[in-house]
Amino acid sequence: MRQATAPAAVSPSRFRALMASFPAGVTVVTTAGADGRPHGMTCTAVSSVSDEPATLLVCLKQGSGTLASLCEAARFAVNLLGSDARPVAELFAARGTDRFARVPWTFEPGFGGPHLTRHAHTVADCRVTRTVDVGEHAVVFGEVFAVTARAGTAPDPLLYGLRGYWALGRPGGDPGAAGTTNQQRARS
DSSP states (O other): OOOOOOOOOOOHHHHHHHHHTSOEEOEEEEEEOTTSOEEEEEEOOEEEEEETTEEEEEEEETTOHHHHHHHHHTEEEEEEEBTTOHHHHHHHHSSSOOGGGSSOEEOOTTSSSOEETTTEEEEEEEEEEEEEEETTEEEEEEEEEEEEEOTTOOOOBEEEETTEEEEOOOTTSOGGGGTOOHHHHHHO
Protein backbone atom coordinates (compact mmCIF):
# COMPACT_ATOMS: atom_id res chain seq x y z
CA MET A 1 0.00 0.00 0.00
CA ARG A 2 1.33 3.40 -0.99
CA GLN A 3 1.72 5.89 1.80
CA ALA A 4 0.29 9.38 1.24
CA THR A 5 2.65 12.26 1.80
CA ALA A 6 1.51 15.47 3.35
CA PRO A 7 1.54 18.45 1.00
CA ALA A 8 4.23 21.03 1.67
CA ALA A 9 3.15 24.16 3.50
CA VAL A 10 2.77 27.27 1.39
CA SER A 11 5.41 29.95 1.99
CA PRO A 12 4.53 33.02 4.07
CA SER A 13 5.04 35.32 1.06
CA ARG A 14 2.71 33.20 -1.10
CA PHE A 15 0.10 33.19 1.67
CA ARG A 16 0.35 36.99 2.07
CA ALA A 17 -0.13 37.37 -1.71
CA LEU A 18 -3.23 35.17 -1.51
CA MET A 19 -4.75 37.20 1.31
CA ALA A 20 -3.86 40.52 -0.35
CA SER A 21 -6.20 39.53 -3.18
CA PHE A 22 -9.11 39.22 -0.73
CA PRO A 23 -10.37 42.72 0.25
CA ALA A 24 -11.54 43.22 3.83
CA GLY A 25 -13.15 45.95 5.85
CA VAL A 26 -10.77 48.07 7.92
CA THR A 27 -11.31 48.41 11.66
CA VAL A 28 -9.50 49.72 14.70
CA VAL A 29 -9.75 47.38 17.67
CA THR A 30 -9.58 49.33 20.93
CA THR A 31 -9.49 48.56 24.64
CA ALA A 32 -8.47 50.25 27.87
CA GLY A 33 -5.84 48.96 30.27
CA ALA A 34 -6.33 48.60 34.01
CA ASP A 35 -4.88 52.11 34.36
CA GLY A 36 -7.55 53.46 31.98
CA ARG A 37 -4.99 54.13 29.25
CA PRO A 38 -6.38 53.49 25.75
CA HIS A 39 -4.83 50.96 23.37
CA GLY A 40 -5.71 50.22 19.76
CA MET A 41 -4.53 48.76 16.49
CA THR A 42 -5.70 48.53 12.89
CA CYS A 43 -7.23 45.16 12.07
CA THR A 44 -8.69 43.66 8.89
CA ALA A 45 -8.91 40.14 10.33
CA VAL A 46 -12.46 40.45 11.68
CA SER A 47 -15.30 38.03 11.06
CA SER A 48 -18.77 37.25 12.27
CA VAL A 49 -19.05 33.92 14.08
CA SER A 50 -22.65 33.59 15.25
CA ASP A 51 -25.77 35.72 15.61
CA GLU A 52 -27.02 33.81 18.69
CA PRO A 53 -25.21 34.79 20.77
CA ALA A 54 -23.95 37.69 18.66
CA THR A 55 -20.25 36.85 18.39
CA LEU A 56 -17.38 38.05 16.24
CA LEU A 57 -13.69 37.32 16.15
CA VAL A 58 -10.59 39.45 15.68
CA CYS A 59 -7.04 38.25 15.05
CA LEU A 60 -4.35 40.27 16.83
CA LYS A 61 -0.58 39.91 16.77
CA GLN A 62 0.98 38.18 19.77
CA GLY A 63 3.09 40.52 21.88
CA SER A 64 1.10 43.66 21.05
CA GLY A 65 0.20 46.02 23.85
CA THR A 66 -3.36 46.10 22.57
CA LEU A 67 -3.73 42.32 22.86
CA ALA A 68 -2.25 42.30 26.37
CA SER A 69 -4.61 45.07 27.56
CA LEU A 70 -7.58 43.48 25.81
CA CYS A 71 -6.98 40.14 27.57
CA GLU A 72 -6.56 41.90 30.91
CA ALA A 73 -9.73 43.98 30.51
CA ALA A 74 -11.70 41.11 28.90
CA ARG A 75 -13.45 43.76 26.78
CA PHE A 76 -12.83 45.53 23.49
CA ALA A 77 -14.48 47.62 20.80
CA VAL A 78 -14.35 47.11 17.05
CA ASN A 79 -14.49 50.50 15.31
CA LEU A 80 -15.62 50.04 11.69
CA LEU A 81 -13.82 52.77 9.76
CA GLY A 82 -15.48 54.99 7.18
CA SER A 83 -14.08 55.55 3.70
CA ASP A 84 -12.48 58.86 4.74
CA ALA A 85 -10.46 57.26 7.57
CA ARG A 86 -7.40 56.00 5.69
CA PRO A 87 -5.07 58.28 7.73
CA VAL A 88 -6.53 56.79 10.92
CA ALA A 89 -6.00 53.23 9.65
CA GLU A 90 -2.38 54.10 8.86
CA LEU A 91 -1.91 55.83 12.25
CA PHE A 92 -3.16 52.81 14.21
CA ALA A 93 -1.04 50.48 12.07
CA ALA A 94 2.15 52.42 12.93
CA ARG A 95 4.33 51.63 15.92
CA GLY A 96 5.46 53.95 18.65
CA THR A 97 2.99 56.79 18.17
CA ASP A 98 0.56 58.32 20.63
CA ARG A 99 -2.38 57.40 18.43
CA PHE A 100 -5.16 58.59 20.71
CA ALA A 101 -3.67 62.08 20.99
CA ARG A 102 -4.29 62.51 17.26
CA VAL A 103 -7.93 61.42 16.86
CA PRO A 104 -11.21 62.30 18.60
CA TRP A 105 -12.48 59.48 20.82
CA THR A 106 -14.65 58.79 23.85
CA PHE A 107 -14.60 56.09 26.45
CA GLU A 108 -17.24 55.38 29.04
CA PRO A 109 -17.22 52.59 31.64
CA GLY A 110 -19.97 50.66 29.81
CA PHE A 111 -18.01 50.55 26.54
CA GLY A 112 -15.86 47.62 25.44
CA GLY A 113 -13.14 50.08 24.47
CA PRO A 114 -12.67 53.61 23.18
CA HIS A 115 -14.96 54.72 20.36
CA LEU A 116 -13.37 56.68 17.50
CA THR A 117 -16.12 59.29 17.34
CA ARG A 118 -15.35 60.88 13.97
CA HIS A 119 -13.82 58.04 11.97
CA ALA A 120 -15.91 54.98 12.86
CA HIS A 121 -19.33 54.77 11.25
CA THR A 122 -20.29 51.90 13.60
CA VAL A 123 -18.77 50.42 16.76
CA ALA A 124 -19.32 46.96 18.26
CA ASP A 125 -18.62 46.67 22.00
CA CYS A 126 -17.60 43.14 22.98
CA ARG A 127 -16.71 41.02 25.99
CA VAL A 128 -14.03 38.36 25.48
CA THR A 129 -15.42 34.84 25.60
CA ARG A 130 -12.40 32.91 24.38
CA THR A 131 -8.91 33.26 22.91
CA VAL A 132 -7.00 30.77 20.79
CA ASP A 133 -3.31 31.12 19.92
CA VAL A 134 -2.55 30.39 16.26
CA GLY A 135 1.00 31.01 15.04
CA GLU A 136 2.05 34.58 15.74
CA HIS A 137 -1.55 35.69 16.33
CA ALA A 138 -4.32 35.26 18.87
CA VAL A 139 -7.87 34.71 17.72
CA VAL A 140 -10.10 36.60 20.14
CA PHE A 141 -13.80 35.75 20.26
CA GLY A 142 -16.03 38.53 21.52
CA GLU A 143 -19.70 38.49 22.37
CA VAL A 144 -21.19 41.75 21.11
CA PHE A 145 -23.16 43.46 23.87
CA ALA A 146 -23.76 46.85 22.17
CA VAL A 147 -23.70 48.35 18.69
CA THR A 148 -23.42 52.11 18.19
CA ALA A 149 -23.89 53.79 14.81
CA ARG A 150 -22.80 57.39 14.32
CA ALA A 151 -25.93 59.53 14.09
CA GLY A 152 -26.85 60.83 10.66
CA THR A 153 -24.43 58.61 8.74
CA ALA A 154 -24.91 55.52 6.66
CA PRO A 155 -22.08 52.99 6.64
CA ASP A 156 -19.56 53.89 3.96
CA PRO A 157 -16.79 51.40 4.73
CA LEU A 158 -13.06 51.64 4.18
CA LEU A 159 -11.65 48.50 2.56
CA TYR A 160 -8.13 47.15 2.21
CA GLY A 161 -7.09 44.79 -0.57
CA LEU A 162 -4.54 44.43 -3.36
CA ARG A 163 -2.17 46.29 -1.02
CA GLY A 164 -4.23 49.49 -1.09
CA TYR A 165 -7.22 51.25 0.49
CA TRP A 166 -10.57 51.42 -1.29
CA ALA A 167 -13.96 53.05 -0.87
CA LEU A 168 -17.05 51.02 -1.64
CA GLY A 169 -19.82 52.61 -3.71
CA ARG A 170 -23.42 52.26 -2.66
CA PRO A 171 -25.28 49.25 -4.11
CA GLY A 172 -27.13 50.35 -7.25
CA GLY A 173 -25.38 53.72 -7.18
CA ASP A 174 -22.43 55.33 -8.91
CA PRO A 175 -19.23 53.63 -7.64
CA GLY A 176 -17.36 56.89 -8.24
CA ALA A 177 -19.65 58.72 -5.82
CA ALA A 178 -18.11 57.00 -2.79
CA GLY A 179 -14.90 59.01 -2.95
CA THR A 180 -12.52 56.85 -4.94
CA THR A 181 -8.98 56.42 -3.71
CA ASN A 182 -5.86 57.30 -5.68
CA GLN A 183 -5.36 53.62 -6.44
CA GLN A 184 -8.86 53.38 -7.91
CA ARG A 185 -8.30 56.47 -10.07
CA ALA A 186 -5.02 55.06 -11.33
CA ARG A 187 -6.76 51.86 -12.46
CA SER A 188 -9.57 53.70 -14.26
